[in-house]
Amino acid sequence: MNTKIIYFIVVLSMFSTLMSCEKMEDTYFEFVKDGETIYVGKADSVKTRGGNNRIELSWLLVSDPKVNSYKVYWNSRRDSIENTVTKTTAVDTVRVLLTDIREDVHNFEIFTYDKDGNSSVAVSTIGRVYGDNYKASLLQRTYKTINRSDDNLIVKWSEAPNTLLFVEIQYTDNMGNMVKKFVPGETEVDSLKNFPVGGSLQYRTAFLPEPEALDTFYTSFNTITEDDI
Structure with missing residues (x-):
């Protein structure tokens, strides 16, 4: 192969790599331009216990001492509940009882937060609520x-x-x-x-x-x- 052609291909490859790196760098700076993104510890080992038009969700707070509240969404995020928690040095268990919930299989999303409003990633779980239809069966x-x-x-x-x-x-x-x-x-x-x-x-x-x-x-x-x- 002609030496000039080889040189041109190498230069073109280096230019493409450089442009790709600059694009990734631009994306990175766009992501953190307002400051470092901070995630707090997420809900761990989530469990559900279904009941008669009610359901209990429980999870563990394992290691992050910054966690001081949570928010649970369901019904396609049209319904939610939030509350504060007190984190100890041990592994803590959070229990949330939801009442007056319609009979169905529900998807729940759990977020935990620190005092500054930084959140965890979402943790999703599925739980079933029972009611008149189940009793009739x-x-x-x-x-x-x-x-x-x-x-x-x-x-x-x-x-x-x-x-x-x-x-x-x-x-x-x-x-x-x-x-x-x-x-x-x-x-x-x-x-x-x-x-x-x-x-x-x-x-x-x-x-x-x-x-x-x-x-x-x-x-x-x-x-x-x-x-x-």
């Missing part, structure tokens, strides 16, 4: 068989979903005592002791929609008699 736990064994009724329960917490049963035994018992979801066979012949019972089913949900949800009570079985 709940069904009683079903049973396979109920049989009498002497003075007792033996109940064989159908398999329970993971969200089923327990069945609450109420009846008056053959000695006139009011009995209330709670049958865990993992129980397959249960005994109702001293159940009167021809007697009746009421029962309802309790659900926990997520492992650390704020609220337990119940079906309505059903009444069955031994004659109906």
Whole structure:
């Protein structure tokens, strides 16, 4: 290749590199021209706990002693809540309870701030709020068989979903005592002791929609008699 052509290519390459660096430098100065951008420590290990038209958000403040407030946005930033925090030398936990929240899956954005108004980067999390629609979807736990064994009724329960917490049963035994018992979801066979012949019972089913949900949800009570079985 001609030496002059090689020299021209090298010069052109150096010129392009120089222009690129100047452009990056201009961008940098545009970014910091009003002073250095300062970010404070962001919310760490964010968790949500859904409930009945409410939800709790929690997170850790790990290492930045400058953090003194926060702001949480949801509903496409049309709703928000803010408050101050007191940072200690340890790892602190912030808990925020939001009430009167519509039943839905929500996206939340969390910002933390120092006393000068410098913010952290946004931390996003998703949480579900439960309500009437969820309650309307709940069904009683079903049973396979109920049989009498002497003075007792033996109940064989159908398999329970993971969200089923327990069945609450109420009846008056053959000695006139009011009995209330709670049958865990993992129980397959249960005994109702001293159940009167021809007697009746009421029962309802309790659900926990997520492992650390704020609220337990119940079906309505059903009444069955031994004659109906």
